[in-house]
Amino acid sequence: MTNTPLAELPAPPTTAPLEPALRARGLTKVHGTGDTAVTALDAVSVDIAAGRFTAVMGPSGSGKSTLMHLLAGLDTPTEGTVTLGDTRLDTLGDSQLTRLRRDRIGFVFQSFNLLPTLTARENIVLPLRLAGQRTDDPWIDEVTDAVGLRDRLDHRPAELSGGQRQRVAIARALATRPDVIFGDEPTGNLDSSSGADVLAFLSRAVRELGQTVVMVTHDPVAAAWADTVLFLADGRLVDRITNPTADQVLDRMKAFGEVTA
Ligand SMILES: Nc1ncnc2c1ncn2[C@@H]1O[C@H](COP(=O)(O)OP(=O)(O)OP(=O)(O)O)[C@@H](O)[C@H]1O
Numbered sequence: 001m002t003n004t005p006l007a008e009l010p011a012p013p014t015t016a017p018l019e020p021a022l023r024a025r026g027l028t029k030v031h032g033t034g035d036t037a038v039t040a041l042d043a044v045s046v047d048i049a050a051g052r053f054t055a056v057m058g059p060s061g062s063g064k065s066t067l068m069h070l071l072a073g074l075d076t077p078t079e080g081t082v083t084l085g086d087t088r089l090d091t092l093g094d095s096q097l098t099r100l101r102r103d104r105i106g107f108v109f110q111s112f113n114l115l116p117t118l119t120a121r122e123n124i125v126l127p128l129r130l131a132g133q134r135t136d137d138p139w140i141d142e143v144t145d146a147v148g149l150r151d152r153l154d155h156r157p158a159e160l161s162g163g164q165r166q167r168v169a170i171a172r173a174l175a176t177r178p179d180v181i182f183g184d185e186p187t188g189n190l191d192s193s194s195g196a197d198v199l200a201f202l203s204r205a206v207r208e209l210g211q212t213v214v215m216v217t218h219d220p221v222a223a224a225w226a227d228t229v230l231f232l233a234d235g236r237l238v239d240r241i242t243n244p245t246a247d248q249v250l251d252r253m254k255a256f257g258e259v260t261a
Pocket residue numbers: 031032038039040041058059060061062063064065066067
């Protein structure tokens with residue numbers, strides 16, 4: 001074997017995987033005790049890639065919400081660990097966890113959860129105001145430009161369509177540049193065209209703004225926007241697809257007996 005001088009070695013690939021944004025190891029959640037105990041999540045270990053769009057799918061009751069709540073620090077596991085960047089969530093007290101959720105995690109819910117008396121712009125900067133941060137950050141201009149609602153920013157939620165409201169909710173989740181944005185069925189209340197607008201915006205947040213998004217969904221078309229789809233069944237991580245098509249996701253769901261069509 002000849003010794004190759006370092007300078008002649010090929011450069012490492014530029015597409016080397018990034019450090020994961022989130023690591024879960026042996027995550028287990030048991031509700032109740034004794035005869036009534038329900039194992040909602042059963043020893044799930046998974047890395048959530050930074051700067052990527054991940055969807056979580058699985059039949060009803062498979063543990064999707066439980067996994068999301070544990071990853072987001074909204075609930076504590078019975079066993080196992082979650083690490084966000086360098087921070088082990090189990091080492092944090094309640095107030096530290098609250099601060100971590102406020103500063104490092106963004107949430108987007110099915111029901112938008114915008115404040116009705118505030119304009120779209122005021123809703124978007126609300127997390128910064130609550131954190132006592134400046135709201136004239138150029139990042140906010142970038143986010144509000146990306147939301148594509150320049151002429152609607154002074155409107156209140158009641159004057160916006162469902163898809164527009166959800167885009168405002170995503171912009172609000174982006175305001176603090178969180179490490180991870182979690183979406184819980186973000187297109188669940190939208191028709192397919194508004195849903196596509198919202199998914200396109202989430203996808204831009206990942207591709208153009210470098211954000212990390214994790215989305216729970218029942219919809220194979222929505223999941224197909226993700227870079228990776230994780231499949232849960234009976235509280236376990238049973239499969240994953242990278243660069244999925246909606247048909248591939250649908251086929252996988254049919255295999256779980258979730259889709260009969
Ligand atoms: N607080 C709780 N107490 C008891 N059982 C619970 C609790 N929360 C969840 N479970 C059970 O844990 C399992 C996983 O629930 P989870 O809500 O995570 O599933 P899911 O995949 O998100 O379901 P869906 O798609 O219907 O929202 C289910 O059997 C559920 O009934």
